[in-house]
Amino acid sequence: MSAAKRIGKELAECEAAPPQGMKITYNESDLHRWNITLAGPADTVYAGGTFHITMVLPPDYPFKAPIVNFTTRLYHPNVTNDTLGNICLSILKPENWKPASRIKGVLEAVRHLLIEPNPDDPLETRIAEEYKNNRAEYDKNAKQYVDRYAKGDAKK
C-alpha cells in the first residue's frame, strides 16, 4: 500500500512538472508501468527523434530500482542495440540504487544519457569504441537510427 502511495505521489509530481522533453502516460489500473515519450534533446544526434521508454516499478519499489527500457531502438553506447533496449544507468544498478532516489531523477538521468553518453561504462562496447575514436561515424549511425526508428509514427 505504501508503495502505491509513493508511486501516486511521484506520478503527481511528474505530471505537475514533467522532466524536460518527456510525456508520461500510464494505465490507471497499473501504476507500476509507465510509458514515457522522450523528445530527443536538441543539439544532439538524437534531436528530432521521439523515443519511447517503458518504466516498470517493481512491487517492492522504492526498495528496488525501477526497470527502464527504451522500446524505440537507438544507437547509443549505453543502450543495448536490440529490441529490448536495456539501459546501463549507474543509479539503476542494484548496488547503487537507494530508496531515496526518485523517478524524476531517473528520467532526468536517462535524458542526460542521450546528451552525454558514458562510453567508459558501456553496454555496447563496439559503439562505445566508435564514440570514442570515430565520432563522425558514430554521429552518422546514430542519426540513421533516429531517422529509421524514431521518426513519425514510431513503433512503440
Next chain:
Amino acid sequence: MPPPNTPEEGVVATNTSSILALRPSMSRDGGGDGGGGGGGGPSSAAAVDLRLLEYEDAVDENLICPICRVALVGPVITNCDHVFCHRCLVQAHALNPVCPVDRLPLKLVSETRPAPKIVQNQLDNLNVRCPNHARGCHLVVARSLVENHVTRYCDKTMVPCPHPSCEHTVVRNDVGKGCLHYDVQCEYCEGNMLKADLEIHQDQKCPNRKKDCELCSAEFVRNKQEEHMKECPEVEVSCKYAPFGCTQQMSRKMAEGHGEKCDYRVVGPVGEQLAELRSELTALQEKDRMKDRRIKFLENRGYTLPASNATEAISDISLPESSTNADMAPYESRDQYFLSLFETMESKVERLSSALAEVEGRHSMMLINETLQIKDQLTEIRSTLGVLGMHVRWLMNFRLQERGRVGAGSPAMPGSLAGNQQGTSDPNLPRRLSDTMREHPPRL
C-alpha cells in the same frame, strides 16, 4: 497491493537481532506519534495506517520520508543525520545495509536513534483528513488524534455487523439499523448488492444514478431528487404574495419577474407590517397574562390568608384591628406575618422592661434620699434627747441634794452658788449619779 517484503520478513531473513534491539527503543520514544504508529511493523497495522492519510496542507519537505515520500511515521535519525520512517529504514536496510540516502554503511542498532522530540511533535501536529473521508466523514484533525477519532468516535468507521452470525462489517452509524447484509436490487441499474452498500452505490457508482430533470433538463443524482426539487428553476411555485391573496402559480424562475408585477405587491409591505404588529401583539398578550398571574399569586399569598385565619390570633394579642390590617399587606406569607408580629412584640417588651428598670431606679433613689433625711433627723433628736436627759439628771441630782441638805439641816444654797456647788460636788457626783441612776432611772 502488499509488498512481498514486509518488514517482518526482511528482518527475520537478515538482521533479526538488530531489529529486535531497535524496536523497544522505538516503542518507548515513538509514543508521541499518533499512538502505535511509531512502533513500526505489526502494531501500526492496528487501526489507522498513518502512511495512507491525506494531509490537509502541504507537508514541509523536511518532514517527508525520502523512502515512502509521505510525512514521517515513527521517525528515526541515522548517525549521518538522515531521517526516515522506522519501518522504511528497516525495510531498506534489510535489502542493503547502507543509508538509503548517502549509501554509507549503516548499522541499524548502534547508528540510528529515534528522531528528536521536536520532529515528532511537528509530525503530530500535522492536520490530516479522517481516513473515512470517502465514506463521508469530513473531519480534519491533528495526526496524533486521528487514531482515537477513528477507533472510538468516527461514525463512518467500519465495525463488525451487530448480527451475531454475520461476518461482514458495517459503518458505525448503521449499527443501530440491524444487519444490512442481505441482497437487494438497485432500482436504477438492476444490479445486485448488499443493502449496506446500496446508498453509496446509488449516490456515487450506479451507472444510471443520474437523471435529467423533466422540467429543467439539468442532471441530478436520483437519490437527491428532493434537494433538486427545492432549487429546480422550472418547478411550479406560488407567488410570494400568496398569503395576501395572489393565487397565481408559476415556475420558480418566473416567480421573480412576477413578484415585481404582482397586483398584490402593494399589499405586501403592509401585510408584512401587519404580521409584525400581530407578532408584537401576541408577545404583549403573553406578557399581560404573565403579569395577571403574578398579581393573582401575590393576592393569594399576602392578603387572603391573614384575613381568614390570623385575625383571631391578632385579637388574642389584643392589637388594634386597623393597624394589623395596614401592617399585613406587605407580607408575603402567614409565617412571615407572625414573625414580624412577634418581633414588634419583643421590641415592646424590651421597651417596657427598660422603662421598668428606670422607674425602679428612680424609686430607690427617692427612698434613699428620704431615709437619709429621716436618719439625720433621728440622730438630731437623739442628741437632743441626750442633752435633755442630762438636764433632767442634773435637775434630779440638784433636787436630791437639796432634799438631803434640808434633811441634814444645812441651809439651802443660794441660786448664784449653784454653779460653784455643782462644780465642787462634781467629783463625787458622777459616782453617785450613776448609782442613783441605777436605782432610780429617770422617767421621760
